[in-house]
Amino acid sequence: MEDLKLFGVWYSPFVCRVKCALQLKGLNHEYIEEDLSNKSDLLLQYNPVHKKIPILVHAGKPIVESLIILEYIDETWPDKYPLLSKDPYERSKARFWAKFLQDKESTFWSLVLVTEETKEKTVNEVIEVLRTLEEHGLGDKKFFGGDDIGFADLAIGIGIHWMKVIEELKGVKVFETCTLLQAWIERFNEVPAVKENLPGYNELVAHYKSRWG
């Protein structure tokens, strides 16, 4: 067994990305649930700059930032279920869409903080992001990377599960006009490595209700 530890919290989409990638690679790991209101000494030691999770510790060496962890996993175990294509151009496209979503985190976050006054504008901004993902990124492909889920799917798909929680808590509708994206989410959620690692929808709603509701 590989010497792999993952520090996280169960309700983080960034941690979930890493869990899915590890399972796709068939890598067992020890999982350590953190309490972010009382961070462990190890967390602070392994990620002194951001003091955030997820942290993957491989043979004592910490790797942080979920997308950087995904690249690390793919480069360290390249033969088992590649997350990125071998072709540099395909890799650049996967990285582009992963970064695209990352750059839009503040747009999604503004939905959490939405008020009656900002609702229409914010919802339209989120829909525009989702349509761009659909029209320019996904198109009529099965997954962003082609026939199987990969780097961009993990980057985008996990976040969208959390977006559905925000939709419910905020009483907004952002996905209903994105039919290609909705069909992709359903395919994505059925992949065993995703299905077995996504926190339950109801648990997430209950968890976030006190903060965002």
Place this chain on the structure above:
Amino acid sequence: MEDLKLFGVWYSPFVCRVKCALQLKGLNHEYIEEDLSNKSDLLLQYNPVHKKIPILVHAGKPIVESLIILEYIDETWPDKYPLLSKDPYERSKARFWAKFLQDKESTFWSLVLVTEETKEKTVNEVIEVLRTLEEHGLGDKKFFGGDDIGFADLAIGIGIHWMKVIEELKGVKVFETCTLLQAWIERFNEVPAVKENLPGYNELVAHYKSRWG
């Protein structure tokens, strides 16, 4: 000669990163200067999502986002001057520092927009970012990647050249207490591939004076 075209503007740090990387790799390319107030049809066709430069077009295929372009160049021509180490852990550290700087762009940008009231707070925030780069990233190494410049140096060093322009235009001081970082900038600026591609300091000051001064 490789079929390589680079679309950019001379005063963009993101374009400069790519120029330096191409020169380090010994790759000739055709450079196309854009007018951002009147973007070319090719720019809009090659980067329909962001409509931004830099765009590297290799054999007709567009790659966008400066750090993604750097990864593409490194993966497509791996044998000439590696920008990233072959070791996945070292790669993850280089990506971490590149992303760290990218995530702090808004902090640097706030220095451009500084007022007398926000000056002290903003300057302190920028200094904190620079100290983190110095203490946790550079340390006493010659370059971020070790003995030669690489991915993280290009990501950080070019931006810092522009920061010095902001320093002058805004009459602030952010670098003076960061002695290790200052010595690194001097080494970085002396590397031929950097020196020959960095726009002149005075030209940048003159260019930005009308916007930021």
